[in-house]
Amino acid sequence: MRSAVAGGTGRIGALVVKRLRARGHDVVSLSRGQGVDLVTGEGLHGALAGVDVVIDVSNPAVAEVATAERVFAAVSENLLAAEAKAGVGHHIALSIAAADRVLGNPHYYGKRVQEQVVAAGPVPYTIAPATQFHDFPAMIADWSTVDGVSHVPPLLLQPAAPEDVADVLVELAEGEPQGRYADIAGPLTEDAVDMARRTRAAHADARPLRASWRGVALGVEFAGEVMLPGDGARITPTTFDDWLAAL
Ligand SMILES: NC(=O)c1ccc[n+]([C@@H]2O[C@H](COP(=O)([O-])OP(=O)(O)OC[C@H]3O[C@@H](n4cnc5c(N)ncnc54)[C@H](OP(=O)(O)O)[C@@H]3O)[C@@H](O)[C@H]2O)c1
Structure with a gap:
């Protein structure tokens, strides 16, 4: 199989490329770099x-x-037009599990448009919505550090290991187009503040961190159970504890 990974140098992209190559597939990576x-x-x-x-x-x-x-519309339209021309038989888009349930920040608006363009496009597709990755709360903490203090919203998540999400994407790439796939989520619910604190501790990073809805890209509309996966989710195996222990 010959595959192309758009964003193949990114956090999840590099994991997907590595797995595809390990399984003997030809891979071309597409990024500005x-x-x-x-x-x-x-x-x-x-x-x-x-x-x-x-x-x-x-x-x-x-x-x-x-x-x-x-x-996000331009990225999907450009990819799908090139795919149609080249006779590509399957387009897989990684999306976010809650993007259809919460209006969210600009990224969420972009992901919804991406899903619409892919679903209406000329290439058979799989939209794979994943919950947040295990490293996401620590990323939020880094984005939202003001005067040396990081602000992490008390989100209820059911996060997945990025390595497990990459495994599912490779499995989907080796199969037939599925339309909208089940939400991909980890095995346990977690508190984002606790995850961020513990990830920082694992890196001996002692910068102060507060639970707060202020100053971050995720506001109170992300509270409650809205971030949890929907019914029939594809549950991946690696818990946050196990992922953290392996860092
Ligand atoms: N993090 C989470 O918790 C989570 C959860 C669910 C879904 N997702 C989804 O996962 C996807 C990937 O996230 P990530 O954190 O792995 O991303 P990332 O590490 O920021 O990587 C982004 C990739 O996209 C490429 N890229 C950016 N702009 C580009 C452009 N104009 N043209 C070509 N390539 C471009 C980058 O390469 P260059 O900079 O060289 O162009 C890089 O390879 C996102 O769409 C996100 O919505 C993330």
Whole structure:
């Protein structure tokens, strides 16, 4: 199988590329650092020759809603047009489990448009919505550090190991298009503040961290059970405790 990973140099992308190669598949990675800009389409011409499946785990940076919707639409439209031309038979888009349940921040608006473009597009698809990864709360803490203090919202999550999500994406790439796939989630619910504190402790990072809804990209609309996976979720094996212990 020949596959293309859009965003193949990113956190989840690198894990997907490694797994595809380990399973003997040809892989082409698409990122700006590798000469392909998915927003403008530059470098995409010819990049999908002979490709059977495209896995989109790209993550264009967006700061406000209108830009997010335009940029995520452009990425999917450019990819799908190139795929249709090259005869690609399967487009897989990694999405976010709660994106259809909470309006959220600009990234969520972009992900919803991405899902719409993929579902209406010319290539058979699988939309794979995942819950937050085990490293997400520590990322929020880093994004929201003001005057040396990090602010993490007390989110109730059912996070998954990024390695497990990469395994599921490879499994999906080796199978038939499924339309909208089940939410992909880890085995246990967790508290984001606790996860961020424990991840920092594992890195001997003693910067102060507070539970707070202020100053972060995730506001009170993310409270309660909205971030948890929907019915019939695909439950991945690695708990946050086990993932942290293996760092
Ligand atoms: N983190 C979570 O908890 C979570 C949960 C569920 C779903 N997701 C989804 O997972 C996806 C990947 O996230 P990630 O954290 O792995 O991303 P990441 O580490 O930020 O990687 C982003 C990748 O996209 C590429 N990229 C960005 N802009 C591009 C452009 N204009 N053209 C071509 N490539 C571009 C980057 O390479 P260059 O910079 O070289 O272009 C990089 O390879 C996101 O779409 C996110 O919604 C994340």
